[in-house]
Amino acid sequence: MAQNYRRAKLRGKSFKGQDLTGADFSNSDIRGTDFTGAILKSANFSNAKAGLQRRWAIALVIFALLLSAISGLLSAVGGSLLGFILVNNHRENIYVVVVSLIVLSVFFIIIIRRSLSAACGFLVMAMIWAGLAAIAWAGIVAVAWAGVAVTSVMELAAVVAVIVTASMSVVIVAAGAVVIVGAAAFAGIIAGLLAVTVTVSVAGAIAGAVAVAAAMVNLTAGGVALLVAVAVVLLSAYVSCHALFGDEKQSLTRNLAIAFVTKYGTSFQGCDLTDADFTQARLKNTSFIRAILTRTCWYQAKKLHLAAVGTTYLDDLQLRELLITKDLQNKNLNGWNLQNINLRAANIKDASLIGANLSASNLQDADFSRANLGQTQLNKTDLRGATLTGAYIEDWLITSQTKLDNVKCEYIFMRIPTRENPNPHRLPPNWDETFKEGEFSCLFNPLSKIKI
Structure with missing residues (x-):
């Protein structure tokens, strides 16, 4: 006889691996419920409420805010380092800072115009560049110990030190921007556009505070830090919002954020959902990875675009919309x-x-x-x-x-x-x-x- 869980409160329960063929979960609260590997043929989940339990939602949003704050701090510190390079006002230092800002600009443009993965590839190249610069610096120091003119060696070493510092600053700013984007995206997947705004705002506030502090030491350093902070905040807001609303170019950001969040939500991973019914069910932050979805009904399912669907047919945005409507x-x-x-x-x-x-x-x-x-x-x-x-x-x-x-x-x-x-x-x-x-x-x- 089919089991009846109609209107039941099943938050955080485990049905892992159970045979629940024909079970009735209609109008039930299954947030955080683990159905991993269960047999759910012809099960009724109409009007069910799946996803994250409230405590997990709050904890993950707080984690996103903390992560964003730390990343905002690091991004501003990286910008400040670029600014402090200009303190001596040497021509070589100006060239290095200009090139560094160009590299950062290209990095941001790649994220917007292409994808996060392409931008990360660019970031890896920047790290390699920084490593090579460090190796060159070590080689110059070694030559100095060999008896080459001390004045010339020290001048070269100073230039290489500036290059290394600028390179690492670029990497820090870029890494911070990526983390802020990720934090804002998964906060948005949990709590919507308002969470994205708050997360990015926290990063912006921390970065702005660091820029002000840098300006109190040196106005030029503070100006560069503020410029970098504004660019990072605008980039984070743009990319995270586009990821939240399904921009194909930001699919990597969106998919990683959803994969992270759904680890703590309702899990249908590996389930057999043949002929199951999710009519008008709320499926935000739910995982269907590796599930069997043969003839599963998705009519008027809510927030399905915020569920982890893996390589199932739901990954096709057009088909998913047809199945819902x-x-x-x-x-x-x-x-x-x-x-x-x-x-x-x-x-x-x-x-x-x-x-x-x-x-x-x-x-x-x-x-x-x-x-x-x-x-x-x-x-x-x-x-x-x-x-x-x-x-x-x-x-x-x-x-x-x-x-x-x-x-x-x-x-x-x-x-x-x-x-x-x-x-x-x-x-x-x-x-x-x-x-x-x-x-x-x-x-x-x-x-x-x-x-x-």
Whole structure:
């Protein structure tokens, strides 16, 4: 007998590895619940509330604020070091600082225009550059010990020391900016845009305080520190917001933040969720990594974009939106892989599905009125109760395992219309006639071996 957890408070409970086939979790509170490896076939999670428990949400946001504050401090310190290099006002020092600021600017631009991974590659190169500079410095010192003119060696050593300091400052600022972006992103995934604003603001306040302190020692140093702090804050705000709202260029930031947060939320990792129902469930900060999602229902699921979905079909943003809304009317889905999904009672009127793969999908009660199903693969597809009136089914691929019981259809077209023949091979051929109840299912059942 299926277990009943309807409206139950299951926060932090563990159902790890259990067989919960057909269990009812509707309207239940499953925040922080561990279902890892459980069998949840046909389980009902409609209107369930998943994700982080409140204490974990608060703890992680506080951690993000602390991490952001420390990173803001480090970024401002790195900027201050660049500023203090200008204190002696040597021409070489000015060149080094200008080059360092250019490097930082390029780093920021790469994050915005390309991705965090590309920018991190650039950061690695900067670290290598700093390491080589340190090696060069050590070599010069070694030469000095060998008896080369002390004055010349000391001048060269001073220049190399400035280069090393500037290089490390660039690395510190860049690393701080990346950490602030990450902290703001995962705070936003937990608590929304307001958390992003607060997290970035904390980093900005700390960085600003350090810049003011540097300005009290040296105005130039404070000015450079403030410039760097403003750039880091603006970059962090821009990238974290874009990551939160699904910008593909910031997908790495977003995915890492979601992976970190969902470790403490509801876990469906490795679960068998075949035919499970998540209608109107709240799925923020929930993990579906390695889960079996065959014909799982996502109708009107909330915050699914903030769940960890791994390499499942939910990783496709367009497909995920279709599964949530079930509104495919007038969509061009030619050639799409739509097998093993749940579009029960979906609106698919006037859609084009030429060559699409709908095998083993649940399409019960879906409305395919006037849809183009030419060459559509429908092996093991459940079309019971679907409406196919006016659909075009030229070369559609149905099998003996395609379920056509109780299909609603007044007439069908066996060919795709052309300009010369806008009404190709209609069945029934007489425009005054329509199929009788059950006639379509009987006529198109492959086992009947009736040639059309």
